[in-house]
Amino acid sequence: MTPIDPAPDPSWGRWGPDDERGALNTLGPRAVARGLACVVDHVAVSLAAPIVAGRSTGAVGRPAPAHHMLRDGGDYAAGLPERGGFGFSDDVITLPTHGVTHLDALAHIWKDGLMYNGHPSTEVSSRGARRLGIHTVGPILTRGVFVDLVPAGRSWLDPGEAVGVADLRAKLDAADVTLEPGDALLVRTGWTQAWIAGENDPHRWPGLHADCADWLAEQDLALVGADNIGVEAFPSSDPDCQVPLHLALLRGHGVIFCELLDLAALAETGRSTFLFIASPLNLVGAVGGPVAPVALL
Numbered sequence: 001m002t003p004i005d006p007a008p009d010p011s012w013g014r015w016g017p018d019d020e021r022g023a024l025n026t027l028g029p030r031a032v033a034r035g036l037a038c039v040v041d042h043v044a045v046s047l048a049a050p051i052v053a054g055r056s057t058g059a060v061g062r063p064a065p066a067h068h069m070l071r072d073g074g075d076y077a078a079g080l081p082e083r084g085g086f087g088f089s090d091d092v093i094t095l096p097t098h099g100v101t102h103l104d105a106l107a108h109i110w111k112d113g114l115m116y117n118g119h120p121s122t123e124v125s126s127r128g129a130r131r132l133g134i135h136t137v138g139p140i141l142t143r144g145v146f147v148d149l150v151p152a153g154r155s156w157l158d159p160g161e162a163v164g165v166a167d168l169r170a171k172l173d174a175a176d177v178t179l180e181p182g183d184a185l186l187v188r189t190g191w192t193q194a195w196i197a198g199e200n201d202p203h204r205w206p207g208l209h210a211d212c213a214d215w216l217a218e219q220d221l222a223l224v225g226a227d228n229i230g231v232e233a234f235p236s237s238d239p240d241c242q243v244p245l246h247l248a249l250l251r252g253h254g255v256i257f258c259e260l261l262d263l264a265a266l267a268e269t270g271r272s273t274f275l276f277i278a279s280p281l282n283l284v285g286a287v288g289g290p291v292a293p294v295a296l297l
Contacts, residue, residue: 010217010252010253011023011116011117011217011252011253011254012116012117012118012252013117013118017117017118018117019117019254020106020117020119020131020132020136021136021137021254022106022116022117022253022254022255022256023220023221023222023223023253023254023255023256024137024138024140024222024223024254024256025254026181026182026220026221026222027140027141027142027182027222028182030182031141031142031143031181031182031183031222032141032142034142034143034180034182034183035141035142035143035144035274035275035276036275037143038143038144038273038274038275038297039274039275039296039297040297041297042296042297043269043296043297044294044295044296044297045265045266045269045274045294045295045296045297046262046265046292046293046294047101047186047261047262047263047265047266047292047293047294047295048101048261048262048291048292048293049100049101049192049195049196049227049260049261049262050196050262051065051093051095051100052065053065053066053067053093054066056096056099057099057195057200057202057229057260058195058200058202058203059098059099059202059229060202062096062098062099063096063099064099065093065094065095065096065099065100066093066094066095067091067092067093068091068092068093069089069090069091070090070091070092071088071089071090072089073087073089095290097134097283097286097287097288097289097290098259098288099260100260100290101258101259101260101261101262101290101291101292101293102258102259102260102280102288102289102290102291103134103137103223103256103257103258103278103280103288103289103291104246104250104256104257104258104259104287104288105129105132105133105134105136105137105256105286105287105288105289106132106136106250106251106254106256107119107123107124107129107131107132107133107134107287108246108250108257108287108288109243109246109247109250109251110251111247111251114251115131115132115251116132116250116251116252116253116254117132117254119131119132124287127285128284128285128286128287129285129286129287130285133283133284133285133286133287134280134281134282134283134286134287134288134289135282135283135284135285135286137256137280137289138279139277139278139279140184140222140223140256140276140277140278140279141275141276141277142182142183142184142222142223142275142276143180143182143183143184143273143274143275143276144183144184144185144186144273144274144275144276144295145172145177145179145183145184145185145186145272145273146186146187146188146263146266146267146271146272146273146274146295147168147171147172147175147185147186147187147188147272148171148187148188148263148267149163149167149168149171149187149188149189149206150188150189150190150267154190155190155193155194156189156190156191156193156194156206157189157190157191157206158206159200159201159204159205159206160201160204160205160206160233160234160235161189161206161233162206162207162208162209162210162232162233162237163187163189163206163207163208163209163212163233164209164211164212165209165211165212165215165216168187168208168212168215169215175272177272177273179219179221180219180220181219181220181221181222182220182221182222183219183221183222183223184221184222184223184224184225184258184276184278185216185219185221185223185224185225186224186225186226186258186261186263186266186276187207187208187224187225187226187227187231188226188227188263188264188266188267189205189206189207189226189227189228190206190227191205191206191207191226191227191228191229192227192228192260192261192262192263192264193227193264202229203234204234204235205228205229205230205233205234206228206233207226207228207230207231207232207233207234208224208226208231208232208233208245209232209233209237210232210236210237210238210244210245210248212232212245213244213245213248213249214248216245216249216255217248217249217252217253217255221255222255222256223255223256223257223258223276223278224245224249224255224256224257224258225257225258225259225261225293226258226259226261227260227261227262227263227264228259228260229259229260230243230245230246230257230259231245231246231257231259232244232245232246258278258291258293261293266295269297271295271297274295274296274297275295275296276293276294276295277293277294277295277296278291278292278293278294279291
């Protein structure tokens, strides 16, 4: 049995001392049904940013994806014979799990040597995560709630620009949407479009302010996502911590983060609610999982 910190974060132990799924435990038939009820147009919108070989987001420690052909038409043009009545092409990719559209596993972040639910950070070794890895996540189907943080007339928020809880709540009120347990909240900063245009700053990005943490935790969300590198604004307004939302939500309450989304097409639909569908690659021991989420309108 995993020992629980004597002064645990609020959700530690909520689903038992050995829990590894965190806020994903709020998902179930009711959450799925709530998402399905939002499907009226039967139109699927991709939320995944493009993966381009040789092009990284610029985040420190995350190299660019690489794409190599194992076999192609040139091999046959050079004399490789077709066998069995056909020819074929094949390829391989390498990519950073946190450098493309992805989900953060709960093993991604810790403080004072403890991850979500008191699991020790020593459970993550050079061989990967024995606890809280992305393989514990599985498919996510729930109601998605979209908030566009970019004001009319602007393409994206400024580097480092932070949106506080009052503004976030005002936008939800304007859309007449009330967050419910198990929802997936997605917020658009425009960072992905700035990156595609080559005008992003890899060391500073807009996002949610640290003052959103407590209120978001109270909403009992399963997931929070954004079209930037880390959901929250960077650098942080907290002088003692550069990732306060990660610590408060992911570590404290087991809320999964989805980062580097492309939300431009979703913004154009004008929809605030939809069925959110995401399933990370089942990479055993990984602390992040590439994903191609879909909004079903």
